Amino acid sequence: MYSVCSVGTPPEKISSLQNPRVKQLVKLRDRRPRDVAGVFMVEGYRQIRRALEKDVTLQELYFCPDWFLGENETALIAQAKESGALLIELSKDAFAKVAYRERPDGLLALAPQWRNTLDDLKLSTEPFLLVVEAIEKPGNLGTILRSADAAGCDGVIVCDPVTDIFNPNVVRASTGVLFSVPLVVAESEQVHEWLKSKNIRTVATTPAAEKLYTETDLRGSMAVIMGSEQYGLSDFWLQNADAPVRIPMAGQADSLNVAMATIITLFEAVRQRDQ
Amino acid sequence: MYSVCSVGTPPEKISSLQNPRVKQLVKLRDRRPRDVAGVFMVEGYRQIRRALEKDVTLQELYFCPDWFLGENETALIAQAKESGALLIELSKDAFAKVAYRERPDGLLALAPQWRNTLDDLKLSTEPFLLVVEAIEKPGNLGTILRSADAAGCDGVIVCDPVTDIFNPNVVRASTGVLFSVPLVVAESEQVHEWLKSKNIRTVATTPAAEKLYTETDLRGSMAVIMGSEQYGLSDFWLQNADAPVRIPMAGQADSLNVAMATIITLFEAVRQRDQ
Numbered sequence: 001m002y003s004v005c006s007v008g009t010p011p012e013k014i015s016s017l018q019n020p021r022v023k024q025l026v027k028l029r030d031r032r033p034r035d036v037a038g039v040f041m042v043e044g045y046r047q048i049r050r051a052l053e054k055d056v057t058l059q060e061l062y063f064c065p066d067w068f069l070g071e072n073e074t075a076l077i078a079q080a081k082e083s084g085a086l087l088i089e090l091s092k093d094a095f096a097k098v099a100y101r102e103r104p105d106g107l108l109a110l111a112p113q114w115r116n117t118l119d120d121l122k123l124s125t126e127p128f129l130l131v132v133e134a135i136e137k138p139g140n141l142g143t144i145l146r147s148a149d150a151a152g153c154d155g156v157i158v159c160d161p162v163t164d165i166f167n168p169n170v171v172r173a174s175t176g177v178l179f180s181v182p183l184v185v186a187e188s189e190q191v192h193e194w195l196k197s198k199n200i201r202t203v204a205t206t207p208a209a210e211k212l213y214t215e216t217d218l219r220g221s222m223a224v225i226m227g228s229e230q231y232g233l234s235d236f237w238l239q240n241a242d243a244p245v246r247i248p249m250a251g252q253a254d255s256l257n258v259a260m261a262t263i264i265t266l267f268e269a270v271r272q273r274d275q
Numbered sequence: 276m277y278s279v280c281s282v283g284t285p286p287e288k289i290s291s292l293q294n295p296r297v298k299q300l301v302k303l304r305d306r307r308p309r310d311v312a313g314v315f316m317v318e319g320y321r322q323i324r325r326a327l328e329k330d331v332t333l334q335e336l337y338f339c340p341d342w343f344l345g346e347n348e349t350a351l352i353a354q355a356k357e358s359g360a361l362l363i364e365l366s367k368d369a370f371a372k373v374a375y376r377e378r379p380d381g382l383l384a385l386a387p388q389w390r391n392t393l394d395d396l397k398l399s400t401e402p403f404l405l406v407v408e409a410i411e412k413p414g415n416l417g418t419i420l421r422s423a424d425a426a427g428c429d430g431v432i433v434c435d436p437v438t439d440i441f442n443p444n445v446v447r448a449s450t451g452v453l454f455s456v457p458l459v460v461a462e463s464e465q466v467h468e469w470l471k472s473k474n475i476r477t478v479a480t481t482p483a484a485e486k487l488y489t490e491t492d493l494r495g496s497m498a499v500i501m502g503s504e505q506y507g508l509s510d511f512w513l514q515n516a517d518a519p520v521r522i523p524m525a526g527q528a529d530s531l532n533v534a535m536a537t538i539i540t541l542f543e544a545v546r547q548r549d550q
Contacts (some may be wrong), residue, residue, distance in 0.1 A: 147535065152525025195282075206471060214546045249547065250427025252325075255452060260422065260538050267539045269548070270523065271489045 015091035022090070023097040025108070028107045034113070037058055040160045040166035042176075043100055045069070049076060050176025051111055058085040058109040064095035067106030076107070084165070085109065100168040101249055113166055116184045121155045127200055127267065128221040131157045131191060133237060135258065138163050138228050142173020143259040144226075145181050151266035154164040155182035162228070188236050204241035206233050206263055207253075213245040219267035226262050292368035296503075297365070300373040300383070302338070304544045306439045309388070315441035318375055320344075320383075324351060325451025326386055333360040333384040335523045339370035341380030353383070360384065375443040388441055391459045393469045402475055404498040405545065406432045406466060410513060410533065411504050413438050417448020418534040419501075420456050426541035430457035432466055437503070462510050470498055479516035480540055481508050488520040493544035501537050 008073070014021060025041070025110040026034040034040050038057055039059065042051050061080045063073070081087050096106060121129075130148045135141045141163050148156045158165060165185060171178055186194075203216060209251060218224075225241055227233035247256065247264055254265070291298060294419040300316070302308040302312050309315050314334065314466075326333060336355045338348070342444070356362050361528060370379060396404075410416045416438050423431045433440060440460060446453055459521045470477055478491060493499075501517055502508035522539055529537070 022276065083468045092282060143535070146526075146532075149526030150524050150530035150535070175527075175529065177527060180527065214549075234450055247542070248549065250545075251424030252419075252450075252455065255421045256419075256424035260418070260425070263535050263538060264542045267522070267543075270525075271543070274523065275487075 006084045013089040013091060013092050017094060017097050019094065020131055021088065022094050022098055028110075029100060031170060034164070034166055038113050039110045040113055040171065040185060041100065042111050042166050042171055043104070043107070043168060044172065045073065045076060045105055045107050046244040047079065047171055047176040048107055048109050051109065051141055051179050052076070052079055052083060056111050056179055058111055059082060060088060060110045062088050062090050062095065062098065064090045064091040064092060064104075064106040067099075067104050069105045080109065080232070082195065087266055101172070105207040116182065118157070118184055118191065121182055121184060123154050123198070126219075127154045127198065127221050127223075128152065128273065129154055129157060129195075129200065130262065130266065131159060131202070131223050131225045132258075132262070133159045133188065133226065134162045134231070136162050137165040138169030139150060139173045140229060140257065140259045141165070141177070142170045142175075142178075143261050145170075145174040145177045145183070147266055149177045149181045149261040150193040151263075151270050153181070157223075158183065158185045159188040159191055161185055173182055188234065192236075192240050201243065202237075202238050202241040203243045204233055204264075205247060205261055206244050207246055207249075209244035210247040211243070211245050212270060213247055213265050213268055216243050216245045218272045222269065224265050224269065226258055226261070226265075227260050287371050288364040288366065291476075292369060292372050294369065297369050298372055301386075302323065304375060304443060304453055306442070307438070309441055313388050314385045315388055315446065316375065316443050317380070317386050318379070318443060319444055319447065320348065320367075320382055322352060322355075322446055322451040323355065323382055323384050326384065326454050327351070327354055327358060329454040330358075331386050332452055333358065333386055335363060335385045336360040337363050337365050337370070337373065337383045339367055339381040341367040342370055342374075342379050344380045348382060355384065376447070384387070390455065393432070393459055393461055393466065396457055396459060397474070399428055401494075402429045402496050402498075403548065404432060404470075404475065405537070405541065406434060406477070406498050406500045407537070408434045408463065408501065408509055409437045409503040409506070409515065411437050413442040413444030415504060415534045417445045417450075417530065419537050420445075420449040420452045420458070422534070422538040422541055424452045424456045426538075426545050428456070428541065430459060431497075433458065433460045434463040434466055436460055446510055463483045463509065467511075468513050476518065477516040477520045478520055478540075479508055479512050480522060480536055480542065481513060481519050482521055482524075484519035484521040486518070486520050488522055488540050488543055491518050491520045493547045497544065498542045499537070499540050499544065501533055504533050507521075
């Protein structure tokens with residue numbers, strides 16, 4: 001099992017900001033060290049609880065009672081220990097240094113990264129998928145994962161990623177849904193071929209479409225395709241999607257961001273599919 | 276006209292972090308000094324452009340070319356000056372101190388606060404309103420304003436506010452929609468009486484409702500009522516709303532936050548009303 005550094009048994013409590021574990025945790029905010037180590041940070045009570053609920057093996061759990069906000073932290077720590085996590089206490093200052101949040105809650109874990117492929121997705125008889133292209137902001141990607149979870153999507157496919165799915169802000173904004181929504185990272189062309197092979201129709205939102213999303217059949221085997229914040233859908237998906245649709249906009253042209261457009265489209269699909 | 280301090284003509288360029296204008300701008304992050312001064316901060320190109328488009332009188336415009344991100348700042352500054360704003364240049368350090376954003380774009384203006392009453396709302400023949408109760412997070416309130424703008428609401432009524440509508444994060448998250456969506460702050464009981472007097476039905480979302488939001492008539496004169504993040508709808512609105520509705524949830528119970536639930540409900544209303 002990966003350990004954040006190879007200095008053997010940790011001391012009872014780490015106070016030094018120069019401790020190698022503290023330094024390495026700070027590095028894990030960046031993608032490259034995360035990928036090299038094959039781990040990512042799960043910060044906060046809610047997120048860690050979700051990970052444990054989904055039987056994610058937490059490798060290390062850093063905690064600092066000085067930052068605790070509630071009363072259930074001790075039970076959560078015991079649960080993490082039981083599942084095999086190495087427990088390490090940090091001083092208040094050391095925790096503040098490793099925490100990604102401005103107001104930490106004294107809990108931060110390391111979990112192993114995973115890689116799913118398209119064929120790992122367990123599809124229902126009439127698959128309902130979300131495909132997002134090159135999302136830039138981690139907060140948007142996290143919100144989008146929550147939306148897919150709430151709408152009951154079979155999975156989310158992230159094409160041509162700009163944002164790492166293990167970015168601390170994705171974990172945070174997803175409120176731990178990252179651990180429950182099946183998530184695949186892949187290239188657009190590969191995704192398009194795979195969807196075609198499974199007879200899954202693609203519905204792509206773009207302001208240029210003539211048809212409203214509410215006038216389009218969103219039932220049956222179907223994937224909603226969403227473009228990036230800045231550039232919208234790529235030419236590839238504009239040309240290859242089966243049905244372009246648009247969301248009517250009453251106000252300023254940029255009032256809906258990609259996360260808002262996603263949830264509107266997914267819940268219209270839910271409405272149609274539940275009828 | 277209010278000025279951020281009474282030291283007369285400002286110098287050509289402020290560099291001192293001890294300058295009274297710099298100190299006062301920092302204070303305006305808090306509600307009380309904002310209310311006393313009757314002004315609020317509008318930070319960022321997009322937000323300031325929206326204010327000018329809506330003929331908001333910017334009183335002072337602080338700028339710092341060292342932080343500019345684009346090429347249109349000069350034109351915007353000229354437009355602000357023409358509309359009557361006092362221009363004040365800040366050094367890079369001074370701007371960083373007054374900026375609320377982590378990555379400022381070198382533009383920050385002061386605008387006068389306003390107070391609308393319910394009777395200021397210009398209602399269409401079949402009013403479509405959004406009422407939000409005690410929203411706690413400024414970012415959520417800003418996103419909710421964007422949603423109401425995109426859905427074409429006649430106005431947004433903020434009941435029993437916890438978050439000041441002039442909080443810098445509301446201005447930011449609203450991307451300037453604060454200047455275009457008619458916005459009223461009032462007490463719940465007063466709002467209920469007023470809606471009744473106008474024959475406007477109230478539709479309140481709560482997980483306890485039996486009926487789905489998609490099975491409920493959202494056409495005609497109607498106000499959507501949304502509760503706070505932590506507590507949901509108050510007993511007052513649960514008892515007094517005409518129709519309680521719920522949004523179906525497939526995933527984790529807390530996957531939808533109040534901003535997401537609001538946009539889902541508003542766009543279902545748009546769908547029904549456009550038929």
